[in-house]
Amino acid sequence: ASKKKNCLELLREASPLCFLLTKVTGIPDKYNNSLAVHISEILSPCMGDLIASAQFNYMFDIPWLVQQYPGQFRTKPLLIVHGEQRQSKVALHEAAHPYPNIKLCQAKLDIMYGTHHSKMMLLLYTNGMRVVIHTANMIDRDWYQKTQGVWISPLFPKAGPGTVTDSPTSFQRDLVEYLTAYRSPSLQEWIGHVRTHDMSQAKVHIVGSVPGRHIGGAINKWGHLKLRKVLKERGPSEANVKGWPVIGQFSSVGSLGPDKDKWLCGEWLQSLSQCEGSGRKMQGESGHKTLKLIFPSKDNVRTSLEGYPAGGSIPYSIKTAKKQVYFHSFLHQWIANTRGRSRASPHIKTYCRMSPDNEHIAWFLVTSANMSKAAWGALEKNGQQLMIRSYEIGVLFLPADFVSESTRFAVSSAVDEDELHFPLPWDSQLVPYSKDDRPWLWDIPYTDLPDSHGNCWVPP
Numbered sequence: 530a531s532k533k534k535n536c537l538e539l540l541r542e543a544s545p546l547c548f549l550l551t552k553v554t555g556i557p558d559k560y561n562n563s564l565a566v567h568i569s570e571i572l573s574p575c576m577g578d579l580i581a582s583a584q585f586n587y588m589f590d591i592p593w594l595v596q597q598y599p600g601q602f603r604t605k606p607l608l609i610v611h612g613e614q615r616q617s618k619v620a621l622h623e624a625a626h627p628y629p630n631i632k633l634c635q636a637k638l639d640i641m642y643g644t645h646h647s648k649m650m651l652l653l654y655t656n657g658m659r660v661v662i663h664t665a666n667m668i669d670r671d672w673y674q675k676t677q678g679v680w681i682s683p684l685f686p687k688a689g690p691g692t693v694t695d696s697p698t699s700f701q702r703d704l705v706e707y708l709t710a711y712r713s714p715s716l717q718e719w720i721g722h723v724r725t726h727d728m729s730q731a732k733v734h735i736v737g738s739v740p741g742r743h744i745g746g747a748i749n750k751w752g753h754l755k756l757r758k759v760l761k762e763r764g765p766s767e768a769n770v771k772g773w774p775v776i777g778q779f780s781s782v783g784s785l786g787p788d789k790d791k792w793l794c795g796e797w798l799q800s801l802s803q804c805e806g807s808g809r810k811m812q813g814e815s816g817h818k819t820l821k822l823i824f825p826s827k828d829n830v831r832t833s834l835e836g837y838p839a840g841g842s843i844p845y846s847i848k849t850a851k852k853q854v855y856f857h858s859f860l861h862q863w864i865a866n867t868r869g870r871s872r873a874s875p876h877i878k879t880y881c882r883m884s885p886d887n888e889h890i891a892w893f894l895v896t897s898a899n900m901s902k903a904a905w906g907a908l909e910k911n912g913q914q915l916m917i918r919s920y921e922i923g924v925l926f927l928p929a930d931f932v933s934e935s936t937r938f939a940v941s942s943a944v945d946e947d948e949l950h951f952p953l954p955w956d957s958q959l960v961p962y963s964k965d966d967r968p969w970l971w972d973i974p975y976t977d978l979p980d981s982h983g984n985c986w987v988p989p
């Protein structure tokens with residue numbers, strides 16, 4: 530698979546999962562010509578004849594973003610959904626000013642330290658619409674030499690009158706609920722578009738976060754409790770995943786609390802190890818054996834294609850790290866030889882449940898959510914409310930939603946026919962940090978060893 534594909538060949542090869550990585554400059558062609566896509570390909574006429582689009586994200590380089598659209602689409606209405614406030618909001622408006630077709634929507638961030646992390650494209654065409662949920666900012670650096678995840682929806686046709694328009698995974702309902710949570714007039718139009726398209730072919734579940742103190746019926750709509758709910762309703766049976774570790778892979782780390790049992794191996798791991806119907810938490814030895822985390826080591830960053838500057842997008846601060854040394858015992862290196870991306874620093878965030886022999890996974894989530902309470906939520910008031918600070922969105926893949934009755938995806942090459950193969954971004958054989966490895970911290974200097982460009986790192 531070394532010849533460049535047009536987008537229909539690309540989508541056909543990626544179907545039915547449609548989980549791709551972004552193209553990386555500087556790696557062999559074969560790793561960019563299979564299950565890999567660039568933003569200009571997502572926006573190409575081959576995907577659909579664009580009428581209007583909405584771009585949800587955290588960072589925007591507006592002139593660069595406009596350039597990613599084909600010429601004939603650069604004057605189509607574009608709604609930018611962001612979380613900027615005060616001076617940076619003014620700067621964004623100034624950057625958008627030269628483009629009469631661009632409107633801005635400021636997502637409310639009423640809880641301190643919350644951010645608008647969600648990365649999503651809503652693409653309205655003359656013959657339908659597509660939803661793209663991904664992990665890359667709208668800046669050149671995020672689409673150049675990093676590992677990023679992209680889910681591209683099927684083409685959702687305009688719905689006929691009175692037809693069923695949602696999927697068994699309630700994709701349309703959950704997307705409408707997520708968009709409604711912004712309480713923004715400029716999103717009303719897009720909620721209308723979502724409602725009037727037939728999304729019955731969507732096979733993923735949406736796992737989103739919106740800022741708030743969610744209680745009562747709303748407590749399971751967002752964050753890790755939404756994931757817990759979906760896994761309780763349609764997750765693996767306990768018997769099938771006994772002893773299967775939960776894997777978390779992310780590019781930033783928040784303050785997780787003074788010990789592992791409060792949040793990380795408590796409420797958070799309880800949600801991610803939820804099984805169908807029955808009990809919740811993993812049996813057997815302490816949580817430690819059942820959780821494995823992938824986060825770039827200092828050397829993973831140093832030897833990456835970008836060198837130390839890759840760490841500018843991996844904001845783990847020493848202040849936070851010092852408060853949670855227990856966290857570092859869960860860490861594994863970023864290694865992605867299977868996808869030719871061991872040196873493409875990860876900005877993707879993925880979570881799954883993997884068999885001890887690394888051959889299968891029971892589910893897979895790609896999301897904007899890093900390893901933080903702000904993103905996933907933290908229970909308060911004796912478990913009566915889930916406090917979330919940020920907007921996040923991701924998609925969950927469950928085997929039975931793709932191949933009925935199937936309970937797992939195969940992830941290693943040696944796959945038997947009837948199981949769907951899931952293309953993991955990272956190598957399924959995880960490699961723990963060596964005793965000399967340290968997690969990447971972005972706010973301390975590294976002058977001992979030069980990076981792949983021969984430079985040192987002195988924090989900006």
Ligand SMILES: O=C(O)c1cnc2c(S(=O)(=O)O)cccc2c1O
Nearest residue numbers: 587645646664665666841842843844
């Ligand atoms: O993609 C995102 O959503 C995101 C969010 N935050 C970032 C930060 S910081 O705001 O945490 O300082 C610093 C560097 C990169 C970041 C980033 O890529």
